[in-house]
Amino acid sequence: MADVPIDDRPRERLWRQGAAALSDAEIVAVQLGSGRAGASAVDVAQRLLADWGGMRGLAGARPQELAKAPGVGPAKAARLASAFAVASRLHGPTTWPTLTTPADIAREAAALIGQSRVEQVVVLVCDGANRLKRAEIIATGSAKACPMPVREILSTVLLYDGVAFAVAHNHPGGDATPTSADVRTTRQLSDASSTVGLRLLSHVIVTGADWRSVLGPAPADHAEPRSDR
Numbered sequence: 001m002a003d004v005p006i007d008d009r010p011r012e013r014l015w016r017q018g019a020a021a022l023s024d025a026e027i028v029a030v031q032l033g034s035g036r037a038g039a040s041a042v043d044v045a046q047r048l049l050a051d052w053g054g055m056r057g058l059a060g061a062r063p064q065e066l067a068k069a070p071g072v073g074p075a076k077a078a079r080l081a082s083a084f085a086v087a088s089r090l091h092g093p094t095t096w097p098t099l100t101t102p103a104d105i106a107r108e109a110a111a112l113i114g115q116s117r118v119e120q121v122v123v124l125v126c127d128g129a130n131r132l133k134r135a136e137i138i139a140t141g142s143a144k145a146c147p148m149p150v151r152e153i154l155s156t157v158l159l160y161d162g163v164a165f166a167v168a169h170n171h172p173g174g175d176a177t178p179t180s181a182d183v184r185t186t187r188q189l190s191d192a193s194s195t196v197g198l199r200l201l202s203h204v205i206v207t208g209a210d211w212r213s214v215l216g217p218a219p220a221d222h223a224e225p226r227s228d229r
Contacts, residue, residue: 010022010026010027010029010030010041010042011030013026014026014030024045024049024054024055025042025045025046025049026042026045027045027055028045028048028049028055028058028080029041029042029044029045031076031079031080031083032044032045032071032072032076032079032080033076033079035071036070036071039070039071041071043071044069044070044071044072047069047070047071048066048069048072050137051069051137052136053112053122053134053135053136053137054111054112054135056135057134057135057136058080058084059084059087060133060134060160061080061081062081063077063078063080063081064077066080066081096131096132096133097131097132098129098130098131098132099124099126099130099131099132099164099166099201100130102202102204102211102213103211105124105166105168105201105202105204106168106204106206106211108124108132108135108168109122109124109135109166109168109170109204109206109211110206110208110209110211112135112137113137113168113169113170113206114170114206114207114208114209115208116170116172117172118140118141118142118146118172119140119141119142119146119169119170119171119172120137120139120140120141120146120169120170121137121138121139121140121146121147121148121149121153121167121168121169122135122136122137122138122167122168122169123135123136123138123153123156123157123165123166123167124165124166124167124168124201125156125157125160125162125165126162126163126164126165126166126201127162127163127164128163128164130164130201133160133161133162134160134162136156138152138153138156139152146169148167148169148182148185148189150185150188150189150192153165153167153189154189154192154193154196154198157193157198158196158198162198163198163199164198164199164200164201165193165198165199165200165201166200166201166202166203166204167186167189167200167202167203167204168203168204168205168206169182169205169206170205170206170207171205171206171207172207173207174207174208174210175207176205176206176207176210176211176212177205177212178205178212178214182203182205182214183214183215186200186203186214186215187215189203202214202215203215
């Protein structure tokens, strides 16, 4: 961060203004302490947050996984994991939302990918009671399309000891209507998940404040997309 004025660097700003003044990326950057060749600590932190779906996803990452990220390594991974462990023990267990309806899934997905300008796929890994354990963006495409990697979705759910899961992707164009490809892929995913003993809760499409369930109509209390789009 040699090109950033000293007073604007995260650690110095923390001293002057307190931790509340720092962004998530800056907080993580302070824990990292340094970046890597061609990337500052904030750059590395931003990449971590993007890869793990935000601060909550990063908190659930294993140190061995974090250590593999460019610019991290074992020492920085240990510092990050320890910081999240301190926060967890101070405030008690993290309260994860329960994904009871497609609307619950849409809410969690929209926070991650609802405003993205390109299509992205997020998998929401849940326990047997449908409590969200992890949210991870696993595919990024173009403004018009993104592959739905069935094998990677199932591998991710199994990796994090999921029992149930949901999938969501966004339509940057503003129309949440499922395509025939969306329906076909969802059926393939449903069949494959049952084969390996996993339960697919739903697949939803989000776009801004609107959403649709791929294999069913939106709930009665969900407003239709505006006709001027």
